[in-house]
Amino acid sequence: MGKSLPVFKPLPPADVRRIDQASRQILKRIGIRIKDDAILDKLKKAGAKVDYHNQRVRFEEEWLDELLSRAPSKFTLYSRDEKHNLPLGEGEVHFANGGRVFRIINIADGDYRLTMLKDIAHTATLVDRLEHIRFYVIACQAHDVEPQYYHLNDFCNAFNNTNKHVMGGCDNVEGVRQVWKLASLIAGGEDRLRKKPFFSVITNPISPLTIGPNAAKILSFCAIHGIPVTCASAPIAGATSPVTLAGTLAQMHAEVLAGISITQIFFPGAKVLYGAVPTTMDLRNMEFSMGSSEMGMMSAAAVQLSKLYHLPIRASAGVTESKRPDIQSGVEKSFSNLMVAMAGADCVLLAAGMLDSGNSVSYEQYAIDNEIIGMVYRVLSGIRVNKETLSLDVIEQVGPGGNYIMEEHTVDCMREEFFYPGLSIRYNFDIWEERGHPDMLSRANDMVHNILTEHAEGKDGLLGTDMLREIRKTFPEIKNI
Amino acid sequence: MNDFKALSEAVNKGDNKTALVEVQKSLDAGSSAEEILNKGLITAMNEVGDKFSKGLIFVPQMLRSAKTMQECTNLLQPFFQEGDITSKGKVLIGTVKGDLHDIGKNLVSMMLEGAGFTITDLGVDIPPEKFVEKTKEVKPDIIGLSALLSTTMPAMAQTIEALQKAGLRDQVKIIIGGAPVTEKYAQQINADSYAPDAGSAVNKAKALLGIS
Ligand code: B12
Numbered sequence: 001m002g003k004s005l006p007v008f009k010p011l012p013p014a015d016v017r018r019i020d021q022a023s024r025q026i027l028k029r030i031g032i033r034i035k036d037d038a039i040l041d042k043l044k045k046a047g048a049k050v051d052y053h054n055q056r057v058r059f060e061e062e063w064l065d066e067l068l069s070r071a072p073s074k075f076t077l078y079s080r081d082e083k084h085n086l087p088l089g090e091g092e093v094h095f096a097n098g099g100r101v102f103r104i105i106n107i108a109d110g111d112y113r114l115t116m117l118k119d120i121a122h123t124a125t126l127v128d129r130l131e132h133i134r135f136y137v138i139a140c141q142a143h144d145v146e147p148q149y150y151h152l153n154d155f156c157n158a159f160n161n162t163n164k165h166v167m168g169g170c171d172n173v174e175g176v177r178q179v180w181k182l183a184s185l186i187a188g189g190e191d192r193l194r195k196k197p198f199f200s201v202i203t204n205p206i207s208p209l210t211i212g213p214n215a216a217k218i219l220s221f222c223a224i225h226g227i228p229v230t231c232a233s234a235p236i237a238g239a240t241s242p243v244t245l246a247g248t249l250a251q252m253h254a255e256v257l258a259g260i261s262i263t264q265i266f267f268p269g270a271k272v273l274y275g276a277v278p279t280t281m282d283l284r285n286m287e288f289s290m291g292s293s294e295m296g297m298m299s300a301a302a303v304q305l306s307k308l309y310h311l312p313i314r315a316s317a318g319v320t321e322s323k324r325p326d327i328q329s330g331v332e333k334s335f336s337n338l339m340v341a342m343a344g345a346d347c348v349l350l351a352a353g354m355l356d357s358g359n360s361v362s363y364e365q366y367a368i369d370n371e372i373i374g375m376v377y378r379v380l381s382g383i384r385v386n387k388e389t390l391s392l393d394v395i396e397q398v399g400p401g402g403n404y405i406m407e408e409h410t411v412d413c414m415r416e417e418f419f420y421p422g423l424s425i426r427y428n429f430d431i432w433e434e435r436g437h438p439d440m441l442s443r444a445n446d447m448v449h450n451i452l453t454e455h456a457e458g459k460d461g462l463l464g465t466d467m468l469r470e471i472r473k474t475f476p477e478i479k480n481i
Numbered sequence: 482m483n484d485f486k487a488l489s490e491a492v493n494k495g496d497n498k499t500a501l502v503e504v505q506k507s508l509d510a511g512s513s514a515e516e517i518l519n520k521g522l523i524t525a526m527n528e529v530g531d532k533f534s535k536g537l538i539f540v541p542q543m544l545r546s547a548k549t550m551q552e553c554t555n556l557l558q559p560f561f562q563e564g565d566i567t568s569k570g571k572v573l574i575g576t577v578k579g580d581l582h583d584i585g586k587n588l589v590s591m592m593l594e595g596a597g598f599t600i601t602d603l604g605v606d607i608p609p610e611k612f613v614e615k616t617k618e619v620k621p622d623i624i625g626l627s628a629l630l631s632t633t634m635p636a637m638a639q640t641i642e643a644l645q646k647a648g649l650r651d652q653v654k655i656i657i658g659g660a661p662v663t664e665k666y667a668q669q670i671n672a673d674s675y676a677p678d679a680g681s682a683v684n685k686a687k688a689l690l691g692i693s
Contacts (some may be wrong), residue, residue, distance in 0.1 A: 359660055
């Protein structure tokens with residue numbers, strides 16, 4: 001899959017280098033503000049130029065290169081079931097859903113509400129069953145859990161409902177520590193978890209050019225404990241970064257390189273992903289816009305920038321401003337998903353479930369996005385050209401005027417050649433009428449219903465009765481498990 | 482006769498420097514502050530507002546013009562006899578405790594400032610105590626609270642409670658906003674107003690103070 005990547009490069013090589021040079025100038029001359037004196041001390045000891053008064057760290061080019069060279073160009077995001085392991089840096093593209101929304105939209109009645117812990121269980125179940133969404137990102141805020149324990153509850157529910165890799169945005173190091181303890185228990189020890197970490201963590205710098213104390217502490221903890229981490233820069237062009245795409249890329253690239261080099265100070269060789277979420281502001285009325293064409297272009301360009309340093313990248317795509325699964329969401333999602341996948345991103349986050357500029361999810365949207373991503377994967381796998389696919393023999397056999405329907409060649413090749421959508425309507429008009437005018441959305445609704453009902457019939461969840469008993473004993477803070 | 486053409490153009494362009502020079506020139510040439518304000522600045526700003534509502538200019542242009550207008554009125558201030566004409570009212574604004582999102586809040590501040598309010602922006606992650614302390618110091622007419630995380634919304638309620646406890650609640654109007662915040666929530670926590678975006682925040686703020 002995806003062996004011919006990357007095929008979409010929005011920037012010519014010389015421009016990739018110019019942007020990189022600009023970023024290196026930013027790091028050297030302007031520097032990054034790191035709002036944590038303990039971390040500043042640590043960086044200073046490691047050779048950084050630190051201006052304590054302004055909490056500013058400047059990166060000399062040689063020092064930067066030395067740190068970046070320590071970061072691995074390949075590693076695996078492991079899963080509890082090895083068939084879902086995700087090799088990074090190997091030219092494969094792995095799509096995942098988007099995280100941490102606060103609202104869920106019920107498509108059937110148009111109603112919406114705050115998200116709860118059960119929504120994490122349900123969305124994890126959906127991702128587990130939807131084959132093209134390759135790993136799960138903690139989808140939403142569990143508003144029914146006390147703040148001190150939500151990361152722990154979130155991840156536990158995720159682990160119990162999917163064997164795929166779980167990634168999650170965390171806002172403080174205490175939360176990460178709790179999850180790490182839980183995962184160690186499930187893995188059968190800290191060492192085993194370190195060997196095959198089946199969860200990873202997202203944190204963010206604050207554009208422009210700032211890394212907050214929580215982000216710095218999370219980077220440090222993850223690096224030291226062998227948890228893959230990404231410090232994903234999320235500039236908004238025209239608001240928190242220059243309005244120009246090149247300027248936004250230069251600033252974003254600088255922020256990401258700073259985050260990555262910091263992890264390499266804490267632990268040389270720490271598994272870290274280049275993280276990019278470049279977005280835009282509609283300056284007519286100051287409306288945040290994630291589904292813009294420029295978002296896709298910049299995300300694809302970010303892949304080129306990451307590959308300049310041979311770093312695996314967690315890019316973003318598949319986002320929309322639309323509040324419902326509709327024409328706008330379909331257009332915007334397809335557009336960026338395809339661009340970023342064709343650029344060869346190792347991971348593409350936000351690509352499933354999300355609506356409303358990353359504020360909302362709907363269950364149906366997971367099923368629809370799974371299908372969009374399936375179509376993207378089909379594009380990535382390309383047109384196979386070999387003796388068999390060129391089909392000379394069968395063309396000769398059928399000859400002028402025949403047809404290919406019952407040929408063995410058809411049966412041999414038909415499954416591999418086409419992508420077979422599960423939701424798109426392909427029946428003819430009369431059948432469509434006969435079946436009550438279904439559309440992609442109504443079929444997504446049925447699919448979700450089937451997955452979740454089937455799931456409800458299962459018993460204890462994927463962690464198993466014994467492990468769950470153990471978890472309940474060790475972590476009384478975990479609810480509903 | 483001064484037609485304020487150059488000044489008007491500078492305000493339209495958001496060209497601070499030229500505008501200030503033009504205001505000074507007009508003063509030196511004997512125009513009254515009133516005349517400069519009414520015939521020059523306000524007329525120009527009306528044009529800007531008109532162009533914005535027709536979609537001919539974008540928000541950054543409108544904000545730059547408003548800023549230019551604001552600085553020109555500051556320059557004129559000493560020439561007016563009666564009181565403070567430059568401020569519609571004082572607004573103390575900040576993102577509540579635990580929350581680092583500030584773009585929306587900054588936009589609201591810029592728009593309010595553009596509309597003639599005086600802004601004290603406390604920044605992000607502001608605990609209730611700090612709001613109380615600053616309220617005593619600044620004596621604002623309006624306090625604006627921003628939260629972008631559903632998990633930091635309770636800090637809005639805590640801030641209002643703290644103001645209540647400090648006996649300051651009745652002296653200020655409180656307006657809240659941010660993506661997860663709703664009108665209903667504003668009522669629940671005893672805020673005076675809510676606005677879904679920066680444009681409506683200006684109207685709501687004016688309504689709170691009974692000005693137009
Ligand atoms: C940009 C962004 C960030 C940037 C912030 C940069 C900055 N300088 O502000 C960064 C990357 C740092 C960030 C960090 C985090 N974020 Co964030 N972020 C966003 C994002 C994508 C856009 C917010 C934004 O700027 N919008 C544009 C502005 C113009 O709109 P606005 O803020 O809504 O403001 C308008 C109105 O709401 C209103 N308004 C706003 N304030 C006020 C105040 C008053 C008085 C009034 C009247 C009106 C008003 O007027 C404004 C202008 O029209 C949102 C998603 C979204 N679509 O909103 C997530 C989002 C808010 N973030 C989220 C999360 C989870 C986080 C993190 C916890 C992630 C992490 N793991 O670290 C951290 C939290 C850090 C912290 N403690 O605060 C979640 C929140 C979920 C929840 N539970 O509510 C969201 C929804 C995204 C998501 N799905 O993950 N984030």
